[in-house]
Amino acid sequence: MMQATPLHHELARAARALWLAEATPPGTPVTEAALAARLCVSRTPLRAALRLLEEAGITRREGRATLLADPTRDLPEETTRDPAETLAAEMVRAHGEGALQDPLREADLMRHFAQPRGVVARALGQLAKLGMVARNPAQGWHFAPGLTSAEDRAAAQRFRLVLEPAALLEPGYRLDAGFARAMRAGHEAVLARPWRDQHAVAFFEMNAAFHAGLAAGSGNRFFVDAVEAQNRLRALRNADWRFGEERAHASCREHLRVLDALEAGSPPRAAALLVEHLVSAGI
Numbered sequence: 001m002m003q004a005t006p007l008h009h010e011l012a013r014a015a016r017a018l019w020l021a022e023a024t025p026p027g028t029p030v031t032e033a034a035l036a037a038r039l040c041v042s043r044t045p046l047r048a049a050l051r052l053l054e055e056a057g058i059t060r061r062e063g064r065a066t067l068l069a070d071p072t073r074d075l076p077e078e079t080t081r082d083p084a085e086t087l088a089a090e091m092v093r094a095h096g097e098g099a100l101q102d103p104l105r106e107a108d109l110m111r112h113f114a115q116p117r118g119v120v121a122r123a124l125g126q127l128a129k130l131g132m133v134a135r136n137p138a139q140g141w142h143f144a145p146g147l148t149s150a151e152d153r154a155a156a157q158r159f160r161l162v163l164e165p166a167a168l169l170e171p172g173y174r175l176d177a178g179f180a181r182a183m184r185a186g187h188e189a190v191l192a193r194p195w196r197d198q199h200a201v202a203f204f205e206m207n208a209a210f211h212a213g214l215a216a217g218s219g220n221r222f223f224v225d226a227v228e229a230q231n232r233l234r235a236l237r238n239a240d241w242r243f244g245e246e247r248a249h250a251s252c253r254e255h256l257r258v259l260d261a262l263e264a265g266s267p268p269r270a271a272a273l274l275v276e277h278l279v280s281a282g283i
Contacts, residue, residue: 008045008048008049008052009049009052009075011039011041011045011046011048011049012049012050012052012053012056012058012075013075013202013205014039015035015039015049015050015053016053016058016071016075016205017205017208017209018038018039019058019068019071020071020072020179020182020183020186020205020206020209020213021179021209021212021213021216022179023176023177023178023179023180023181023182023213024068024071024178025068025178026067026068026069026070027067027068028067028068029065029066029067029068030050030059030066030067030068031066032046032047032050035050050066052075052076053075054066055076056073056074056075056076057069057070057073058070058071058073058075071182072182072185072186072189072206074202075202083115083119084119084122084123084125084126085123085126087113087115087119087120087123088123088126088127090113091109091113091123091127092127092132094112095143096150099112100112100143102140102141102142102143103136103139103140103141103142104124104133104140104141104142104143105139105140105141106120106121106124106140109123109124124141128141132144132233153282156230156233157278157282159230160230160278161275161278161279163223163226163227163230164211164214164215164227164274164278165271165272165274165275165278166223166271167214167215167217167218167220167223167227168214168217168218168262168267168270168271168274169267169268169271170218170219170220170223172219173217173218173219173267174217174219175214175217175259175262175263176213176216176217179213179216179217180259180262180263183206183209183210183213183255183259184256184259186206187206187210187252187255187256188252188256190203190206190248190249190252191249191252191253194245195244195245195248195249200248203248204234207251207255208231208234210255211227211230211231212224212227212228212231214227214258214262214274215227215228217262247281250280250281251277251281254273254276254277254280254281255277257273258270258273258274258277261273
């Protein structure tokens with residue numbers, strides 16, 4: 001059997017995050033064609049991603065059909081990582097530390113990081129998709145405002161403190177019951193098991209899905225788009241971060257308290273708890 005590549009792991013994580021965010025119920029049919037269209041990929045790499053999902057117990061086979069089983073389960077640890085993804089995180093860190101200055105030229109980056117041109121080009125492409133770098137009109141690239149400095153991160157946290165609690169106070173806010181059940185099960189599973197650093201990626205994905213799902217309850221696409229943009233920036237910033245058991249478990253308990261308040265019909269209380277969580281968690 002072909003070894004899973006970083007792309008296969010990325011697609012498996014994206015599918016899992018999609019099901020969590022949309023509170024897709026267990027037993028829902030999973031079709032290659034529909035999922036490939038949602039993830040904007042061809043069906044060939046998706047098949048390998050679906051094998052990873054089945055091995056993890058996130059999906060299951062029933063005859064010739066594939067059904068969603070339990071999206072709160074963890075995916076297997078990725079044994080290899082795309083060097084471009086690693087380089088992208090290193091570039092962001094180096095820029096934040098002042099070791100990289102604009103303009104960014106591929107030849108200079110190749111020398112600085114001792115990486116071939118193809119890896120450098122892919123890393124720049126990944127950062128461009130996140131809106132963190134952009135091409136210069138003449139030559140080279142430049143970093144766009146993002147989360148590359150302490151000032152940027154503080155500004156982003158202030159923005160989230162305004163944005164995310166406000167989504168819970170939108171008229172007619174409605175928490176999706178399926179989403180709430182899936183999130184509660186996922187968070188309780190984290191609290192019930194010993195923490196390992198390899199859980200960090202899956203934990204961040206659940207964290208991002210939680211915040212996106214809260215925003216989705218507002219029914220306001222502008223809140224949803226803004227929260228998802230912040231999630232993309234946080235994903236890159238946290239690419240090589242290790243949460244640690246204390247912070248991961250504290251975040252779980254804080255998230256569960258927000259869910260409790262929403263399920264009790266008190267969005268104002270939930271918004272206040274979300275503010276407390278964002279302050280304690282930082283960016």
